[in-house]
Amino acid sequence: MQGKRRQLLLAGAGIAAWALGGAARAQVGGKPETVRIGYQKSSTLMILLKSRGTLEKALAPQGVSVSWHEFTSGLPLLEALNVGGLDLSADVADAVPPFALAAGAKLTYYAIETPSPTAQAIVVPRDSPLTSIAQLKGHRVAFAKGAGAHYLLLEALARNGLSMRDIEPAYLTPADARAAFERGNVAAWVIWDPFLAAAQRQAQARVLADGTGLASYRRFYLAASDFARRRADVLATVFDALAQAGEWVKANPAAAAEWHAPLIGLDAATVEIANRRRSYRLQAVDAPALDEQQRIADAFHAQQIIPRKVVVSASAVWRRQA
Structure with a gap:
């Protein structure tokens, strides 16, 4: 599983680097430098800035233009950063950076969203007899291997004196897990928003336990380390724009959902529920966030999902210049 995942990651990164390699990296002959930003459909704040042309306007006085590059998942996005295909990433889920670091990526953390622990949960059918995590023993549980949901399950089981050996894991994508859940082929499903909502x-899913006290579910923003060192001024501008976008989303949940729903193929009511659970509050990367990154890395290493020990503290962290 991990070998295939790594091969796909490298293949995706190679394609991304080839496709993006022609983008401008420095101001030459009076032309603006281009900052290359990778994002996913789930990248609410960055997509909001893209749709409004906010960064183009904010960065123009700094001699910087913007090019946008969509990715289908977080791992190829971060590898594209590492190999020089991108300069900045939009948010990725908390389980993604440890995999990139395990693969040797040299990345800089430049922002986080504050915790949103209720944005992922372990759910069961509405009429399920299961009422506690301890009762999952011996049952089949669906989740995406190596995702934040996997870490949430590990923590929930451990708090109840159980381990992965006590359940039957069903490693499924969200779409396949949803189908198995509705057919009754799994007893429980560990999933994140907006799929949770x-x-x-x-499907009238009932929450057995969410991430409260177990897994914080922070979203991380990263940059190519050479770009972070060279253009700290650009990072500051992007950070401020993302913070303002987050404030708008939280102050206007219905309008934000109406705008974002068509982009991710869900109805606005579902997106609004998911948006209300996610903090969207941007802040500088702090010690608790990095500590949890280390716990995630250690947990996945112990499960032999990450092949080698990761030292998160060895990664660079951007700090605003005084």
Whole structure:
């Protein structure tokens, strides 16, 4: 599993680096430098800035233009940063950076969203007899291997004196897990928003436990380390724009959902539920966030999902210049 995942990661990164390699890296002959930003459909704040042209306007006085590059998942996005195909990434889930670091990526953390622990949960069918995590023993549980949901499950089991050996893991993508859940082929499903909100609204899923006290579910923003060292001024501008976008989303949840829903193929009511659970509050990277990154890395290393020990503290962290 890990070998295949690594091969796909490198293949995706190679394609990204080839496709993006022609983008301008420095101001030459009076032309503006281009900052290359990678994002996913789930990158609410960065997509909001993209749709409004906010960064183009904010960075123009700094002699910087913007090019946008969409990715289908977080791992190829971060590897593209590492190999020089991108300069900045939009948010990725908390389980993603440890995999990139394990693969040797040299990245700089430049921002986080504050915790949103209720944005992922372990759910069961509405009429399930299961009422506690301890009762998962011996049952089949669906989740995406190596995702934040996997870490949440590990923590929940450990707090109840259980381990992965006590359940039957079903490693499934969100779409396949949803189908298995609705057919009754799994007893429980560990999933994150907006899939969680959709399962609650459409499949009457019941929350057995969310991430409260178990897994914080922070979103991380990263940069190519050479770009972070060279253009700290650009990072400051992007950070401030993202913070303002987060404030708008939280102050206007219905309007934000109406705008974002068509982009991710869900109805606005479902997206609004998911948006209300996610903090969207941007802040500088702090010690608790990095400590949890280390715990995630250690947990996955112990499960032999990450092949080698990761030392998160060895990674660079951007700090605003005084």
